[in-house]
Amino acid sequence: MIELPGLITDPAVLAGISHDEAEWAPVGRPAAALRAQSTVDVQRAVRVCAEQRVPVVPRGAGTGLSGGANATDGCLVLDLSRMREIVEIDTENLLAVVQPGVVNDDLKKAVAEHGLWYPPDPASAPWSTIGGNVATNAGGLCCLKYGVTRDYVLGMRVVMGGPAGDYGTEVSLGRRTTKGVAGYDLTGLFVGAEGTFGVITEITLRLRPAPTIAARTVVGAFHSLVDAGRAVALCTRRGLQPAALELLDRTCMEAVEEWKQLGIEPGTAAMLLARVDTPGDAEATALAEAFTEAGAAWAERSTDAVEAEALFAARRLAYPALERLGPVLTEDVCVPRSAVHLMLARIEETAARHQVRIATIAHAGDGNLHPLLLTPPGDDVARLAAQAAFDDILADALELGGTVTGEHGVGLLKRAGMERELGPEVTAVQRALKRTLDPLNLFNPTKVVGEL
Structure with a gap:
């Protein structure tokens, strides 16, 4: 039995903090949860769990979309x-130096008061935490x-734990300098590791001066989703680099x-939104011209x-707006920008083949x-069709030279896809890293590399 101050065992509370937003990702039954308020709390929890061989599943705001924060049976959910x-x-x-529970938008507001800017801006920025952003x-x-x-x-x-010392040891990785190559890049190794190597308790972040040029927006409306993808490829070929596309x-x-x-009048198959923050009108004009040449009805x-x-x-609200319609299984594939139009065509073919309703949003500029994938509530046939379409989309992305996840992480939903992408040799290297850094398989087991 885990014994820690502030331990949460109420079943209703545990149910609410035992999963992220990934639809149909498996969720285990945790033994307990702890809302850590300091590094000392984290260290104490990890030590006790290591002694009793209780898995530790770190959690931020729970906005993830791949099951990376989902509880495993008998674990301690460590809420940061x-x-x-x-x-x-x-x-x-x-x-800036922050604790992992700082919300992305709160950090942006705080540094803006000093004339600075923290650029990473996931659609979940009003709610997601920096620790979760780093983990994925x-x-x-x-x-x-x-x-x-x-x-x-x-x-x-x-x-x-592991080679760093006893479990519960806190180590400092990285630096505060702009440059530094002393040893292996362990900081980079932990970014995107989804809490499988340890629990992040503090992060040092690079900032930029706040933008001084007011951003302009270029809008293109297309009668075809594929034409919108062709416009992305054309912008890339012409060397255009808007702040967002x-x-x-x-x-x-x-x-x-x-x-x-919001007063949006869609009326078209797809819309491209570009944000330009360079001086003058040249880039905005060039983007509008590229949209038109690729087949935009208007730009x-x-x-x-x-x-x-x-x-x-509208772009930021798309996911929660679609959630209101029923369960949403969210994909996160990335392909070369030259293949965006091909991937969009395959998504349409997949939707028709499986008779699944698919809505597509994209950071189109980087592929x-x-x-x-939208399903009616309680419709098991539609759920199975959506899961089959999900797998087909992963396969198509890999066939086009892409990856099974661009930013949401592997978690539980993408483990098989990751293994197909990396192959057995690289997967074995990843598992070897996990065994070396976490020999007890204590931290977020079953995620990313699966069972050891």
């Missing part, structure tokens, strides 16, 4: 959402031009409009800031597509 202190904002060295190497709308979470993590403190299909736009009444530069913000709000 109350560790939300912004420890330091260093304006001279352009960095989250991306977002701005990653096309400004990079993903890994590009902003300079260092971290982690409670781990997002895609919404008709189903997404209609769901958002029905829910929020315009927005001069209305309110209208432009409404369009990007990261999120087909959302």
Whole structure:
């Protein structure tokens, strides 16, 4: 029996914090949960769990979409959402030090007061935590031009075991300097590891000066989803690099409009939204021209800031708007930008073949597509069809030279897909790393590499 101060055993509470937002990912029955408020709490919990061989499943806000935060049978769910202190904002060295429970948007607001900017912006930014963003190497709308979470993590403190010492040992990884190559990049190894090597208790992040140029929006409406994909490839060939290049299909736009009444008039199969933050009008004009040449019914530069913000709000609201319609199985494949139109065509073919309703949103500019498979509540036949379509989409992404996950992580839903992508040799290397850094298989077992 686990004995820790503040332990949660109430079944109703445990049920609420035992899973993330991944539809149909398996969820185990935890033995207990603990809402850590300090590194000491984390260390104590890890030590006790190591002594009793109780798995530890770290959790942030639970906004994940691959089952990475789902409980395993008999585990301790370690909730880090109350560790939300912004420890330091260093304006001279352009960095921030934060605890893992800091919400992404809260960090953005805090550094903005100092004229600084933290770019990674997943659609879940109003709710997701920095610790969870680091665990999955989250991306977002701005990653096309400004990079993903890994590009902003300079260092971290982690409670781990294995070669670091006894379980519960806290180690410091990385640095505060702009450059540094002393030893292997263990910080990079932990980014995207989904808590399988240890529990992150503090993160040092790179910041940028706040943008000084007001962003402009370019909108293109297309009668064909495939034409929208061709426009993405054309923009890439011409060397255009907007701050964001997002895609919404008709189903997404209609769901958002029905829910929020933002004044969007879809009327087309797909819409591309580009955000430009370079001086002058040249890039915005070039993007509009590329959209038109690729087959856009119309392409315009927005001069209305309110209208432009409404369009990007629609992009961020697409997932929760679709959730209102029933269970949503979310894909997260990424293909070369030249293959976006081919992948969009295959998604349409998959939907027709399995008779599954699929809505597609995408960080189109970097080839990261999120087909959302919609099913009526309680319809088991539709659920099985959606899961079959899910697998077909993974296979198509790999066939086109892509990956099974661009930013949501492997968790539970993508384990088989990851093994197909990496092959047995690389999968064996990953499992060897897990065994070396976590010989007790204590941290988030069954996730990413599966059973050891």
